[in-house]
Amino acid sequence: MKIDQQTVTFEDVGHWEERAEAALAASDAVFDCSDVCSADSALLALILKWLQEAQQKNLTPQIINLPEGMWSLAKLYGVRSLIRPYCIKTQN
Template sequence: MRREGDSLILEGPVTLESVPGLIGPAEEHLRQGARVVDFRNVTEVDSAAVALALEWLRRAAESKTGLRLANLPAAMQNLAKLYGVSELLQSASS
């Protein structure tokens, strides 16, 4: 993961195995002003990616900060649709 301006760019897999290592660093970037989480360089997703995105959106709503999800992978969109949460992700994506 890397930061470009107000964007947090995720890289590589966002899966059950990788999410625990993403949580702390990502939360620090979000606290420091990242307002976009960009999935353009994500190579693999599973249900953990959907759960992580929903958690980030929940925290942003609680703190009344805007958060946008960009370039969601098709596989992640399909999982969100399967779980009935696609509208939540779509409302925050571009």
């Protein structure tokens, strides 16, 4: 699933939650954030939920190009170690 939006906030996350569920139902366990420049903690919460659901479905989740701001939030909330193993950076 590719998030094709530059800014993701609490107001947008419901849309992306539905898309994430549909992607997992289709065995798509890639969460591509390449287009995201900024996001709030709602996206981080969605990513954590998505990771848990992907693992429950025995899928191998990948998070592509998590924005730098998400790393800061993940550190703040103490969940950086939960997402790090699934993150792949493909762009500078």
